[in-house]
């Protein structure tokens with residue numbers, strides 16, 4: 001039976017949705033232990049960033065934790081398998097940028113992670129302008145979505161080009177995740193598949209003298 005519904009478990013404020021498959025268990029796991037309930041098993045998986053799937057047996061109370069986000073499964077009565085669903089982990093996190101256009105509060109870095117598509121971050125025109133978000137802990141990320149500037153002159157949508165998106169566990173260990181040649185257009189919604197483990201920082205930087213000005217950045221992670 002395929003996933004028909006979701007559960008949401010939380011560890012402190014860390015809400016995490018899982019898909020559930022009934023009478024299935026994962027083929028490989030890294031951890032096996034006995035736990036009181038399927039929710040407790042889910043919370044264990046949330047607390048381990050490498051865990052992406054968990055199988056729980058209602059009879060034996062065995063909880064299996066696995067690292068695969070698209071796990072191979074086999075039929076097994078009384079087991080339920082939970083698989084983490086990616087979610088935006090950039091929302092509300094701490095962000096900085098190379099400069100703030102006219103030093104106005106309406107242009108600051110946090111406006112790109114406020115969940116509001118009517119607000120933007122906006123640097124001055126400068127060489128290699130950048131924006132960086134600190135996800136505050138290590139995640140296994142899946143994709144990055146950028147919502148470009150969505151109002152104004154046509155040319156202001158075309159500022160987004162020659163963009164490097166880099167990711168890493170520290171600001172000194174960044175790797176290229178995607179390069180966007182562009183130019184973009186007003187209202188563009190750009191999606192970059194970017195499978196990387198050990199990511200705490202995500203950086204956008206334009207490789208020329210330009211303005212960096214986008215309304216929102218979402219980082220989907222497990």
Ligand SMILES: [Ca+2]
Pocket residue numbers: 111112113114115116117118119120215216
């Ligand atoms: Ca915004």
